Amino acid sequence: MTVNGQAQAHDVEPRTLLVHHIRENVGLTGTNIGCDTSSCGACTVHVDGQSVKSCTMLAVQAQGAAITTIEGLADSARADGLSVGAEDWHPMQEAFQQCHALQCGYCTPGMVMAATSFLKENASPTEHEVREGLEGNLCRCTGYHNIVKAVLSAAGES
Amino acid sequence: MIPAAFEYKVADSAEAAISMLGEYGEDAKLLAGGHSLIPMMKFRLATPTVLIDVGRISDLSYIRANDGHLAIGAMTKHCELETSADVAAHAPLLGHVAALVGDPSVRHRGTLGGTLAHSDPASDLPAAVLALGGTIVAQGSGGTREIAAADFFTGYFESLLGADEIITEVRIPTATGGWNYQKFNRRAQDWAIVGVGVAEGGKGISLVNMGSTPIRATAAEAAVANGASAADAAALAAEGTSPPQDNNADAQYRTHLAKVLTERALNAAGVA
Ligand SMILES: Cc1cc2nc3c(=O)[nH]c(=O)nc-3n(C[C@H](O)[C@H](O)[C@H](O)COP(=O)(O)OP(=O)(O)OC[C@H]3O[C@@H](n4cnc5c(N)ncnc54)[C@H](O)[C@@H]3O)c2cc1C
Ligand code: FES
Ligand code: FES
Numbered sequence: 001m002t003v004n005g006q007a008q009a010h011d012v013e014p015r016t017l018l019v020h021h022i023r024e025n026v027g028l029t030g031t032n033i034g035c036d037t038s039s040c041g042a043c044t045v046h047v048d049g050q051s052v053k054s055c056t057m058l059a060v061q062a063q064g065a066a067i068t069t070i071e072g073l074a075d076s077a078r079a080d081g082l083s084v085g086a087e088d089w090h091p092m093q094e095a096f097q098q099c100h101a102l103q104c105g106y107c108t109p110g111m112v113m114a115a116t117s118f119l120k121e122n123a124s125p126t127e128h129e130v131r132e133g134l135e136g137n138l139c140r141c142t143g144y145h146n147i148v149k150a151v152l153s154a155a156g157e158s
Numbered sequence: 159m160i161p162a163a164f165e166y167k168v169a170d171s172a173e174a175a176i177s178m179l180g181e182y183g184e185d186a187k188l189l190a191g192g193h194s195l196i197p198m199m200k201f202r203l204a205t206p207t208v209l210i211d212v213g214r215i216s217d218l219s220y221i222r223a224n225d226g227h228l229a230i231g232a233m234t235k236h237c238e239l240e241t242s243a244d245v246a247a248h249a250p251l252l253g254h255v256a257a258l259v260g261d262p263s264v265r266h267r268g269t270l271g272g273t274l275a276h277s278d279p280a281s282d283l284p285a286a287v288l289a290l291g292g293t294i295v296a297q298g299s300g301g302t303r304e305i306a307a308a309d310f311f312t313g314y315f316e317s318l319l320g321a322d323e324i325i326t327e328v329r330i331p332t333a334t335g336g337w338n339y340q341k342f343n344r345r346a347q348d349w350a351i352v353g354v355g356v357a358e359g360g361k362g363i364s365l366v367n368m369g370s371t372p373i374r375a376t377a378a379e380a381a382v383a384n385g386a387s388a389a390d391a392a393a394l395a396a397e398g399t400s401p402p403q404d405n406n407a408d409a410q411y412r413t414h415l416a417k418v419l420t421e422r423a424l425n426a427a428g429v430a
Contacts, residue, residue, distance in 0.1 A: 014166035014209065015199075036159050038197050039347070041263065050237075050266040056196050057267065060166050061189075061211065118262060121241075135346040136261025 001065050004072025012059045019043040021059035030070040030109050041137030044110035045069050051117035070109035092116050092154045101150035103141035111137050115151045161199035165208045175212050179322040182208040190272035232271025232325040249330045251337040255286040261347045271325040277317045280349040284372040289355035289362035292330045298323035311371035335359035336428035340419040351406045352415040356423040368399045388429045392421035
């Protein structure tokens with residue numbers, strides 16, 4: 001598989017979950033584990049460009065796939081011809097900062113990954129569609145309003 | 159949470175999967191999208207010792223509009239049903255219901271064959287297939303057979319599928335009549351406390367989470383066929399069901415919901 005564009009070859013036990021593989025074998029700890037039961041979305045990454053809960057996929061199922069994590073999102077933005085600004089952030093990361101869409105930040109990597117995948121499928125969503133699109137991602141701090149604002153703002157820019 | 163150890167095999171065709179099921183027997187399970195099986199394995203509610211990954215069989219991922227029916231490969235993902243123009247044109251209920259399953263990340267992985275084989279009475283897509291009068295095509299060492307969705311589900315997480323059979327295709331008769339789906343839940347991303355699917359102006363009415371299998375509301379269907387009003391037909395929606403009791407709802411409340419939701423669904427499907 002590739003992770004953020006880099007080829008990764010590891011021998012893993014079949015029962016290794018993708019999220020453990022990313023964190024422990026590949027060594028990228030931006031992807032969080034929240035519930036570990038497919039509900040919270042903290043572990044969201046892109047598998048071949050689509051959001052997936054990496055606690056609900058085996059690493060072996062991702063053999064041959066292109067994985068993007070929060071650490072590789074700016075690179076993927078560059079590849080899509082989006083501006084990454086001085087901070088080297090994906091426009092969604094920029095929008096989260098500008099709209100104050102995080103407090104503790106635990107849900108944020110997953111939120112940003114889910115939101116970028118969602119905008120690929122629906123480039124100019126309504127507020128209601130944004131809320132439905134982020135249905136699988138829980139935030140215990142913000143009350144969601146600023147997250148929704150950030151996604152709408154990022155949609156307006158792209 | 160980590161599943162118990164297992165051996166991982168990749169099947170590159172239905173035939174390969176069937177022969178592996180024969181070889182490894184009872185302890186083997188097919189893995190499609192993994193969005194029912196992996197959570198169960200993490201809780202150790204399922205402990206197969208061999209997993210046969212059929213999710214890579216691209217030959218089983220297709221949506222074809224044939225004469226009189228849609229043919230859908232078992233590995234077709236929920237998100238593909240949701241966005242398919244053919245599904246929207248020939249079985250809009252199915253595409254609409256696919257978009258209500260879980261959340262977008264779940265829909266990027268879950269498959270139509272997987273949700274049918276899993277046979278959870280609380281799942282949405284089996285009820286849609288049931289209301290639409292669909293047929294499930296299963297292939298095994300003994301050949302291929304077609305099973306009407308109405309016969310397929312036999313009990314809680316149980317179906318007619320044999321130990322060495324794999325679902326390869328789902329056929330949905332072209333549906334042009336009024337349709338609707340009512341999914342009642344309290345939290346985002348949840349399963350339905352009760353759901354009701356209506357196809358073909360009430361010819362097919364199915365219920366979610368009203369028994370040990372997805373079921374048709376046959377008394378209500380018969381009433382609609384005899385020209386009853388939506389309200390009169392809906393009053394019969396829970397007839398013959400034995401709804402489960404859990405921390406979301408007791409049986410009485412589910413019975414009430416089934417009637418209310420059936421009336422709403424029939425009205426929305428154009429039955430006055
Ligand atoms: C957070 C979350 C929320 C969800 N919410 C909903 C919801 O609201 N409504 C809903 O309906 N569902 C929901 N689901 C379930 C989801 O739709 C699953 O994807 C689906 O039930 C199973 O499909 P799968 O491809 O993932 O199957 P898998 O998990 O891979 O397999 C499920 C079972 O089917 C068998 N199987 C798989 N494919 C075949 C085949 N082709 N032939 C024979 N046997 C096969 C497997 O051996 C296994 O026993 C949710 C899941 C999650 C994780
Ligand atoms: S950790 Fe994967 S969904 Fe919560
Ligand atoms: S910012 Fe704390 S969980 Fe979302």
